[in-house]
Amino acid sequence: MAETLLDIRNLRIEATAYPPGEPPRNLVLVDNVSVSVKKGRVLGLIGESGAGKSTIGLSAMAYGRGGVRLTGGEVRLNGRDIRLADAAGLRALRGREVTYVAQSAAAAFNPAKRLMEQVVETCLHHRLMSRAEAETRAVWLFGKLGLPNPETFGNRYPHQVSGGQLQRAMTAMALCPKPDLVIFDEPTTALDVTTQIDVLAAIKEAIRDTGVAALYITHDLAVVAQVADDILVLRGGKTVEYGATGQIISDPRAAYTRALVSVRSIEHQEKPDARPILSVDHVTARYPGTHFDVLKDVTVDVAPGQTLAIVGESGSGKSTLARAITGLLPATQGRIRFDGRELSPDLASRTRDDLRELQMIYQMADVAMNPRQTVGTIIGRPLEFYFGLKGEARDRRVQELLDQIEMGAGFAKRFPAELSGGQKQRVCIARALAAKPRLIICDEVTSALDPLVADGILKLLLALQAREGVAYLFITHDLATVKAIADKIAVMLKGAVVRYGRKSDVLSPPFDDYTDLLLSSVPEMKPGWLEQVLKHRRMESAGN
Amino acid sequence: MRRIPISALIGLLVTGAFFAVALTAQWIAPYSMEEASGGVWEPISAAHWLGTDNIGRDLLSRMIFGAQVTIFIATAATILSFATGSVLGFLAATAGGWLDQVLSRLVDLIMAVPTLILSLVILTAVDVTNLTLILVMGFLDATRVFRLSRAVAVDITVMDYVEAARLRGEGRSWIIFREILPNALSPLVAELGLRFIFAVLFISTLSFLGLGVQPPLADWGGLVKENSAGLVYGVPAALAPAFAIALLAIGVNLVADWVLSRTTSLKGGRGG
Known part of the structure; x- marks a missing residue:
């Protein structure tokens, strides 16, 4: 014992x-x-x-x-x-x-000092070992933690390594003094x-x-x-x-x-394909002043009342695709068609109906709502702006929307700071719904929330889809969420769509390498899963 | 709102008292502004609480009317600088592009010349009246307000809620006045106090140099100038207006400090 x-x-x-x-x-x-x-x-x-x-x-x-x-x-x-x-x-x-x-790790390292200096600092401060001993141990730890070139890794500055490497360097820092x-x-x-x-x-x-x-x-x-x-x-x-x-x-x-x-056990029946409400047709985009395409020849469709999930890791162009669709970043090539009509690439030249029918919900509900406006104003403004509702008619509709997102009376007078994380996201959903949209772009809407709260939001989104027939373009890095709500899936890597189709097709083999990596990386709730995956990967790479 | 700290309370009291005096000058001043009611540089007496000035006018009355002139000009200049500076600053931040470049570089150009020298040059060229003083001070100060409000607004325009408003199709005036202004208000209000005090000091400096408020009207800076010769003979008349300037500056600063610490505590900073 x-x-x-x-x-x-x-x-x-x-x-x-x-x-x-x-x-x-x-x-x-x-x-x-x-x-x-x-x-x-x-x-x-x-x-x-x-x-x-x-x-x-x-x-x-x-x-x-x-x-x-x-x-x-x-x-x-x-x-x-x-x-x-x-x-x-x-x-x-x-x-x-x-x-x-x-x-x-990015906030914990001093950007002005080399990694080695910071990793051995504690050992030297406590006089646990000499500098040479500490550095030898650090190099050994770098190797253990699977960092590239452990001998020279410590000479780099924090900004010269990736986020995952920095996290491992911090683990080395913690393990160095033999705690x-x-x-x-x-x-x-x-x-x-x-x-x-x-x-x-x-x-x-x-x-x-x-x-x-x-x-x-x-x-x-x-x-x-x-x-x-x-x-x-x-x-x-x-x-x-x-x-x-x-x-x-x-x-x-x-x-x-x-x-x-049992979280993430939502069952969602895939709906049959239909004529698309939104079709993104060979869209390419780049940020002004750069010479690099962040979106490369992207083609995807969204059917009315259905959900297209865009999956990929950070930097894969998921959110940029949303910006191209909304017109915040005008596409340099390709066309975006909405309900049979072509959308102007530029936000400023779109009609008010184009804007109304295409709404957006953000990842950080905190900064998506003006902290100086009440919930009533936040939800009421689209009603006023698009439908000219005023006074009592507006207040009534605000209350209806609050009921739809399962929040009671009395919330209309509150400020965003007085809401919980899940409630904030619900208010953002209500603001999008207020415009009576045909399509809502959901940009990582659940990734900042706790699992149970996120589950509630997903269920709400599915219920609203069933009732209002609104389509979702759902951007996420979380495949469990995708399985729960998508009808179609597009997997993105470095600005291009590498796999696209019905959910059942995308999630069944044969996989391409990237989709396989992505799918197998989602942690499963059983002990020993990690070893299985790693073993599987080692065998694959040995086989190649 | 949290309880007002004692320092801010003192500041509010001092500032309030000065404004009250300025507003009621006509009724509370014992003598008129121009009337010579005693001898030259008489000491403090029952008839003249602060003594008399260099040509025998009651100093207390001069001080009271001086408060009115000083505070009126400083307030008007501050309002002018904030109205123009903040609107242009927000406009530059939201519009971006060439408009931002033109406005920002123009402001850089004006700020490159020391304010005092620039205003002296302008004021020697034009007729010096209260109106021209207000205009010159207001527009020169507006450059600093522009800088601040543009910086604050640039931070706010990248927020998702501003993007949401743009996606909704809102016009520029809604975005400036309804989305940005309420969130930029706290730092601007704190700055308002500081700029007001700079305006008081500035008008006093100009008057002391003889290019500010013209006689027989006088502000505090002018009073210091008129009576400064007396200091050589041990007559303290110049100290009273100097003291008033200092007291008002401290009072307003105490209030501004409090507003500023409330702003930072909103962001999770000090004052928690």
Whole structure:
């Protein structure tokens, strides 16, 4: 039986909130959470945003972000309660016994220093090893983490490596001082699905080879199932369920865990092909002042009342296609036809009806709504603008739309800042619906949301499609979402469509290389999936 | 709204008092502006609370009417600079292209010449009246407001909600006044206070140099000039208007600071 490394008992964490216009209020962020990690084991912390997972993770180094206080319980690391440690004690502890890997590697590295300098900094600061020893260890870690040219990798600056490589470099930084415990705070969330799998595999291997214990924080149960031995499910700062990974995945006991496990189980029947409402015909586009086509000869159709999903990783031209269709980035070649008439490539010369029938919903609902306008104004403006509705007629229609997005009365007077993430996205949907569009372009509308909330939004979109007959052009990098809602799929890579057709055709073999890579990279909710995929890939590359 | 901090409260009180004096000058001043009611540089007495000036006029009355002149010109110039500067700045930010280039380079050109020298040149060439003073100060200050509002608006125009408005087909005036202006208001209001104080200092400087408000009318800068010779003989008359300028500057700054810290706290910065 391995020794217990980290033992958190009845942890209570509080913070003070300063709501505008009200007296300061005490908030309990984490309440009575107990959890332990044995040497060399990995504990997954999972929950939606605000569940307290990062707060608990940081408490393992007795740290609280701005104004957060650890007010009760014990955090025992190597047998002593680090909550009671003084500043010097904490300084000796952090970076030596516990290290941290942040979500955004790009924001965590100093852009003015070479990677090696930053990776060995902690070792030198704590006088754990000489510079030569530290650099040797860093090179070894670079190799372990699958970074290219481990000998010279450290000479690069942060901007000279990719996001996935930077994330691995930060993992090397955390592992370099030979800590007992590493806290991984959503290390793969900001990465593309195809990159995520590499980083995940590298992290897993490095954890195994260095024998370090880890806290792995994420909102994605499928990801944590690959790396963690045990899982702690959190909600609102309280423990929902705590158990071995296998048990949580295959036999979840709490209702909330069951919902998390069964998320993305929407069944969607593919509809038969029909005469398209939107056809994009050999469209090529480039940004003004550049000499590089960001869209290359793209041809896709959307049928009325159906969904075309555009899939691809970041930089593949998905959003640019949306900009070309809406006219924000006029196409340099090709034609865009809408309901039988040709759309002018330029936004300024389109008719008001063209604009009305083609609406858009954005990824970040936060910045898609003017923070100084109420929900009533935000939804009411298209009604006023396109249909000339005023006063009571307008308010009535706003309320109808709020009902359609399953939000009650009283929301019309609120400001966006007073809504939750899911509610904000619903308001954006209502604003698009207000124009009575024929087609809505949805640009990554669920990727900033928690899985259960995203599920709700997808269900709402499907229900609205069934009722209003609106077509969607759905841009996403998440294939699980695609499976849930698409009728047709276009896979994009470097500005071109590499695979296009009915959902059943696109998602069944034979695959082209890229689609295969994309499909196999989507984490599945079963332990051992990661090894299977990697084994499969190694065999394929050996076969070639 | 959070409770107003004590410093801002003092600032509001001081600023409010000065504006109240300026508005009610006709009724509260014990003597008229031009009337010589005593001897030259008389000391403080019951009849003359602040003594008399270099030709025997009541200094308190001169100060009160001076407040009216100073604050009126500074306020008018500030309003003019904000009306032109912010609208042009927003226009440049939303339109972009050649309009932005022409306006921005023109502003660069004006700002390349020190404001004081440029205004002295203009004011020696034209008839100096209150109106010309306001116009010259207002338009020169507008360049700075233009810079700020363009910078703020450039940040806002790339927001998705502005793009959403453009996709809806909204005209430029809706985008400027309904989408951008409400979100740019806080930094602009803070800047308004600072620009007002610069206008007060500027008109005082011009008057001190003799190219500002013309006698027998006088603003505070003019009063300092008239009485500065007395300092040599130990007559403190020039200090009263100087003190008034400083007090108003501090008062307005305290208010502007508060507005500014509220703005930054909106973005999750200081003041949390």
